[in-house]
Amino acid sequence: MSIRTFLFYGFLLLFPFMPQAKAQDAASQSSQYITVLGIAQDGGYPQAGCTAEHCLRHWRGEEAKRHVVSLGLTDQTSGQNWLFEATPDFTGQLQQLFHASGSNNLSGIFLTHAHMGHYAGLLQLGREAMGAKGIPVYVMPRMKEFLEKNAPWSQLVALGNIKLILMEQDQPIQLTPNLRVIPVTVPHRDEFSETVGFRVETSEKSLLFIPDIDKWPLWKKDIRTEVARVEVALLDATFYQEGELPNRNMSEIPHPFVAETINLFSPLPVTEKWKIKFIHFNHTNPLILEGPERDQVKSLGFDVATEGERIVLKK
8 A cells, every 4th residue: 555545544534533623622722611510509419417318329329429509710811710609519619620720720709698508618718728818709798797797707807818809789890801790689598698699791602690599580680581691591490399398398498499490481492491501409309310300301491500511601
């Protein structure tokens, strides 16, 4: 066989792999993206003290741990990373964010509210652990006051481990020239602070993140209108359906049931439904694990967030 023939057939063998390689290169070169670092409700999966079959599946080695809801936002051009939520799983999630972005830079943390799973990880920034210096923590007014006046959080402020940055409702926070974050207040059980979701906007795409909210009709905004404004919406799916907690009064923890959200969006085209990625699953919610419920939700045109997935906002 001549050298020319050998090279020709070698090219034919390599050619099928070229489009896939180009696709992989394009994904790795995206300049702004979200990394899903956790999908579980505040208690994680498995939850402490749970002896139900779905929890025992983890302890038998049949299911991996699911971490508490958190997102990482990366801007590759500037080498910056931001966290949404400081969860009890902060240590591993911070490392996962650094690994996914290739940069060990934490430029700030955005907090939604003062419930256990959303701010407890701030303690890892203190003198007993990282001993961080001046990490910007973006908070609403009541959340700022809560952290300043209550130990041990107040020590983080006093020692300069964190620097509290006050947010205003619907007012953009410009992180880079073409990347901004907008806090959106939502109704929730606001014992210690108000509650917000976030809209993340780039020059190409935008994403809505609402991990915690009371029932949709209690919000002054129309969730269908808010989803129409973005390309991706990560929405509260704490509980799958009524009766999920047989020994608890579920009216005291009034998250939207997955079935309620599905019914609300059912008249809309699939292009709107597929924007929705359900997230923030209680350990009792079957969507937290692979199974027929996940398959059914996807067959209806919706999506389910998975840990480690990357959502590209700007190429």
